[in-house]
Amino acid sequence: MKHVTSRENALFKHLKALTGSTHARRKAGQSVLDGVHLAQAYLDALGQPVQCVVSERHYDHAEVAQLLRQIEPERVVLLADALFDLVAGVVNGIDLMLVIDTPRGHLPSHIDTDCIILDGVQDAGNVGSILRSAAAAGIQHAFLVTGSAFAWSTKTLRAAMGANFHLNIVEHCTLDMLAPRLAVPLLATSSHAQAAVFDTDLRAPVGWVVGNEGAGVSPEWMAKVSRTVGIPQPGGLESLNVAAATAICLFEAVRQRRPG
Known part of the structure; x- marks a missing residue:
């Protein structure tokens, strides 16, 4: 020693x-x-x-x-x-x-399982919380688009509570890198969505696109989204932050896939 x-x-x-x-x-x-x-x-x-x-x-x-x-x-x-x-x-x-x-993630040639795409999520605490929820929900891949907070910063690691070690995390991703490899439909949340996430069929693998805290999902990624879903908020306020909204979506998929 x-x-x-x-x-x-x-x-x-x-x-x-x-x-x-x-x-x-x-x-x-x-x-x-x-x-x-x-x-x-x-x-x-x-x-x-x-x-x-x-x-x-x-x-x-x-x-x-x-x-x-x-x-x-x-x-x-x-x-x-x-x-x-x-x-x-x-x-x-x-x-x-x-x-x-630092573990180096790998970019699969064919992505046909659940994944999460962070499109410019800038707050390290939010990134860590999202990674933690993703790992808990059984997500395999987390792709961080350029502009997102560093997945291995002190604040991100603290918020993720060990989730980093159970995910394939790929940073500095671009639309051109990911789009040709994605074989799952992409979903994103939106306050203007016609369907609630609870009424959306999530039994098959999907890719969740999570947008920036203020601007939301970028237009280039939104153009690739197959469907937007909403989260009912009967309190009348749009008060969910990006990490909380993502957790709700991920675990709605978990709920729908439970046996029986």
């Missing part, structure tokens, strides 16, 4: 760059997972991290000790408390983080 106590240490400098910059994460092809929950979710789904970093003060913490037993000792880094405070992404949490190689 390595013990790092100096700010000049190359490993600490790399960790500080990763925790402080999305650009650095993209360039390095690595991401940082904060806290025991995300770390355990990653270990359960994908195995060993590049490194596990823990503070001196929490090295003997019961939850940390249990998790460290699952990680190869040479991957563990003990970081001085003062240095951990400089890179910590969670306030008053357990001082543990994993450095991982």
Whole structure:
């Protein structure tokens, strides 16, 4: 196990760059997972991290000790408390983080299963919540159109609560890339839809197009949508945000497909 106590240490400098910059994460092809929950979710789904970093003060913490037993000792880094405070992404949490190689999604040549397409969803919290709902609903593929928030940012990962590790996430997608590969009808929500999502047959695989928080689905993607559906809101307000609306649609499909 390595013990790092100096700010000049190359490993600490790399960790500080990763925790402080999305650009650095993209360039390095690595991401940082904060806290025991995300770390355990990653270990359960994908195995060993590049490194596990823990503070001196929490090295003997019961939850940390249990998790460290699952990680190869040479991957563990003990970081001085003062240095951990400089890179910590969670306030008053357990001082543990994993450095991982960011999983690279693959673009299937033929997409005939349920999928979700994020068309310019810009808020990282919304992206994370949508990914979490998608994974829970059994969706296999999440395609993020250029302009959407980074799927591996700290805020997205925190909101997704481990969902990233159970989805094939492909970023920087374009209409030209995806359209020829899609063999499922595309659906989108709209306040002007004639049919409610609860009255729409969702028993076969579909692709859900989720639009930008303010502008909605872009005209180019809306032109590819087979059908728009509405979500009844008897309260009289259009008060559902994009993540909540998406969850309702995904789980209406789950409801319709339940045996019996």
